Amino acid sequence: MKRKILIIVGFFSALLLAGCYPDGPDYAEELDVVLTYHNDIYEFGTKTTYSMPDKIVKITGNLQEGDEPVFVPDATAALILSRIVQNMDALGYDRVNLGSEDTDLLLLPASWETTTISYWYDYWGWWYGGYYPGWGWGGYYPYYPPVNVTSYTTGTLMMNLLDKTELGTNGNPVLQWAGAINGVLTNTYDANRVNTAIDKAFNQSPYLKTN
Amino acid sequence: MKKIFFLLVFTVIAISAFPQRNLTALQYSIGFGIGDMQDFIGKTSFRGFTFDYRNLATANVGVGVEFGWNTFYEEMADDVYEYRNITYSGKQWRYSNHFPMLAAADYYFKPDASLSGFAGLGIGTMYTLQNTDMATYTFEKDAWHFALRPEVGVLIKAAPGVGLTLAAKYYYGFKAGDLPAQAFMTISFGFVFVP
Numbered sequence: 001m002k003r004k005i006l007i008i009v010g011f012f013s014a015l016l017l018a019g020c021y022p023d024g025p026d027y028a029e030e031l032d033v034v035l036t037y038h039n040d041i042y043e044f045g046t047k048t049t050y051s052m053p054d055k056i057v058k059i060t061g062n063l064q065e066g067d068e069p070v071f072v073p074d075a076t077a078a079l080i081l082s083r084i085v086q087n088m089d090a091l092g093y094d095r096v097n098l099g100s101e102d103t104d105l106l107l108l109p110a111s112w113e114t115t116t117i118s119y120w121y122d123y124w125g126w127w128y129g130g131y132y133p134g135w136g137w138g139g140y141y142p143y144y145p146p147v148n149v150t151s152y153t154t155g156t157l158m159m160n161l162l163d164k165t166e167l168g169t170n171g172n173p174v175l176q177w178a179g180a181i182n183g184v185l186t187n188t189y190d191a192n193r194v195n196t197a198i199d200k201a202f203n204q205s206p207y208l209k210t211n
Numbered sequence: 212m213k214k215i216f217f218l219l220v221f222t223v224i225a226i227s228a229f230p231q232r233n234l235t236a237l238q239y240s241i242g243f244g245i246g247d248m249q250d251f252i253g254k255t256s257f258r259g260f261t262f263d264y265r266n267l268a269t270a271n272v273g274v275g276v277e278f279g280w281n282t283f284y285e286e287m288a289d290d291v292y293e294y295r296n297i298t299y300s301g302k303q304w305r306y307s308n309h310f311p312m313l314a315a316a317d318y319y320f321k322p323d324a325s326l327s328g329f330a331g332l333g334i335g336t337m338y339t340l341q342n343t344d345m346a347t348y349t350f351e352k353d354a355w356h357f358a359l360r361p362e363v364g365v366l367i368k369a370a371p372g373v374g375l376t377l378a379a380k381y382y383y384g385f386k387a388g389d390l391p392a393q394a395f396m397t398i399s400f401g402f403v404f405v406p
Contacts (some may be wrong), residue, residue, distance in 0.1 A: 021258070022284035024304045024344055033301035033346035040296045116347070154347055182346055204291050204298045 029193050032183035034200040038207060042166070042176045045211040047104035049096045050088060050161070056080060059112040072111055076189055083195050084109065084159060087202040092210035106173070108160045113185065117151040156182045157194070159201065161208075177208060234273055236263040236376050238401030242281045244307075247391040251283075251341065252305050258282040261380075261399055263315065270322045277315045277333050277360070281382075281397065283307040304344040309393065311337040311382055313360055325368045333360035337384040339393050356384025356393060366403060374403040 025031055038044075056072040063069060071077065084107065085095060096102050161177035168174045179201035183193070202208065242256035243249075259281035265273030287303040313333035321327040337358035343350045364378025377400045384393040 021282065022304075022306065025302065030302050031346050033299060035297065035299040037297050152347065184347065200300055204300055 028184040028186050029190075032181065032193065032197055034197050034204065035180045035182070036201055036205050037175070037178045038205060039174065039176045042163070044177070044208045047163075048092070048210050049094050049100075049102050050105040050107050051096050051098045051100060051103040052081065052084070052107040052109070053098060054081065056109045056111055056157075059110055061112070079189075079191055080109065080157065080194060080198070083198045087199060091202065091208050104163065105176070106162045106164060108162065110158045110160070111156060112158075113153055113155050115151060115153040117149070119149040153185045154182055155185045156180055157198075159198075177205065179205065232267040232405065233275075234263075234265045234267065234403060234405050236261075236265075236401060236403045238263070238376060238378070238399040240279070240281060240380070240397040240399035242283060242395045242397045244283060245394040245396060248283070248307065248393050248395050252285040252307050254283065254285045256281055256283040256395075258284070259397060259399075260401075261311075261397075265315070265317060267322075271319050273317045273319065273331075275315055277311065277313045279309075279311045281309045281395065283309075283395070299345075301345055304342075306340075306342045306344070307393075308340045309337055309382065309384070309395070310339075311335070311358055311360060311384075313337075313358065315360070317362075319366065327366045329364055329366060331362045331364075333362070333380075334358070337382065337393065339384060339387075339390055341390065352389045354384075354388035354390040356387040356390075358382060358384040364399075372405050374405065376401055376403045 054077075055074070056077045058070040058072055060070055072080070088095065088107070093105075157180070159179040160175055162173040163176055164173050166174045166176065179198075181194070181197035181201060183197065238261045240259035240261055242259050244252055244256075259279065261277055261279035263275065263277045265275035267273050283306070285305050287305060289300065289302050291298060291300040293299075311333070313335035315331055315333040317329045317331035319327050319329045335358055337356045338353070339356060340353045341351070360380055360382045362378050362380040364376055367375040367377075369375050378398075380397045380399060382393075382395055382397070386392045
């Protein structure tokens with residue numbers, strides 16, 4: 001009898017602990033992450049001008065030779081580019097026309113989306129039965145292991161700063177600064193959320209400030 | 212690691228080879244991180260339990276095993292982190308799971324009294340699984356540590372064959388793999404069954 005009590009107490013203790021295992025994030029914006037990289041021997045302080053395209057290219061990964069690139073819709077791109085300009089202004093840079101000889105730096109924005117689909121068989125739920133409305137506690141168990149499917153799409157905005165005079169061994173300009181903002185996409189464009197992330201990318205890069 | 216495993220197996224076989232009085236305890240435990248463990252997660256853990264079994268070699272000495280599980284968790288505020296010339300910011304969710312598996316021996320100061328203090332030592336292994344979740348990514352580290360666990364506590368006789376226990380335990384898992392030493396203290400309380 002005591003052994004049975006012990007087993008039952010042990011079983012429910014484990015169940016209780018498993019049941020109160022801590023949860024993670026509750027909201028999509030909590031998953032936003034901002035990452036910046038910089039070339040630590042490059043002197044940003046001596047630069048004063050930059051140029052930037054008026055469009056944001058969307059990297060789809062399936063562009064064939066001769067295909068037209070895809071761009072972020074103009075209205076959305078305008079909001080993003082405007083926020084980048086505000087931050088560059090605050091750091092002391094002047095924006096000049098693309099292709100101008102006076103350009104010290106080239107700022108190239110790009111974006112892409114990634115969809116992740118995952119699924120798993122919930123054997124525990126299958127055995128337990130009580131997880132499913134209508135089945136009732138200790139009632140009938142499903143005859144199949146339920147398959148849970150989840151998917152999410154993340155969006156990434158990349159901001160690359162290049163100096164056309166600093167070339168790598170392959171002849172291309174070397175990346176001097178990169179800011180990447182990544183987050184789970186929702187149904188609507190949240191300007192406040194994107195602006196906050198862009199601001200963070202620049203705020204966590206104080207070395208970009210001009211002298 | 213094999214040596215620790217065989218030590219545990221040997222202990223289980225040795226204690227079951229001598230059918231004497233035994234003691235089984237199930238305890239809920241509250242954990243407090245120490246040192247590097249506390250640096251990783253500063254919050255107190257309210258998710259833990261231990262299972263203890265002792266064979267009473269004499270009235271004062273119990274030899275047996277301990278298995279446990281302690282989960283530490285902390286939701287970090289949106290913060291900035293640096294790694295070389297990379298800076299990243301966002302929220303983090305940190306999890307640290309510890310599974311001690313120990314051969315243990317206790318000394319009971321007044322085994323026949325209704326309230327008896329005891330002191331013990333555990334030795335064996337502790338598996339640690341740590342996750343740092345950030346954005347949609349998780350960064351995972353795990354290791355099998357060589358572990359020591361001194362403890363002090365009291366046993367209270369509540370009814371024939373059933374008692375209560377309250378103990379303070381200090382777990383120390385030595386540096387292993389990618390993880391530094393993992394140390395935490397627990398306050399454990401629960402039921403003791405003496406057939």
